Amino acid sequence: TLAEILQNHAEPYGITCGEIAEVRAASAYTVAAGSSQWKAVESFCRACGGFVPRFSREGELLASPEQAGRTLSIGEGDPVLSCTLREDHYGVLTEALVIDKTQNQEFSVKNQEMIDKGGQCRRVLYTPGQSTWAAMRYTGEYQIQRSGEDAWTAEVTLPGSFLAFPGDRVSLSLERMGLSGTFRVAEAENRFDGGNGALVTLTLKPLKT
Known part of the structure; x- marks a missing residue:
């Protein structure tokens, strides 16, 4: 269970857990040799719960699905100092081939969207024995x-401080840049510039489906 993972890989190091989801592995779960304590927790949450653990502003570990915070609206009339859009497809897989050598089975999962864009990046993964088809498909996906x-x-980047925090939502309506929709705040950097005063840079990512 997630509680057992935290007891072994977080709590002994003085980490306080503010939220713990009721997550249990469907089958035996092994922490890979050489993994850091954080990697052990993160991998379990991702693989068995479908979410990423994180820390609260108070420093507590939140091992549960992220809940949407408040929503900040940014439009053409707001004092946007800069806006940068990055789209990097390097390393995005077009196919994941999962192989169970024990049972001599394999399953291919393809990323048709990237294939249609002309991408070509294939990864072959080997799973432990006795893998089910559902587990193999999930691994590829x-x-x-x-x-x-x-x-x-x-x-x-906008003037001000602490306008939003990771987990909050930002509703963008910047038509001149072709940016519109609601996005998740992945990072929020607050700083003070001697010439411009307090500034905040929000790193936004698409909402997970």
């Missing part, structure tokens, strides 16, 4: 999803 998480990023 999981690898493709992870490979594309950082493909699209927008950074918006």
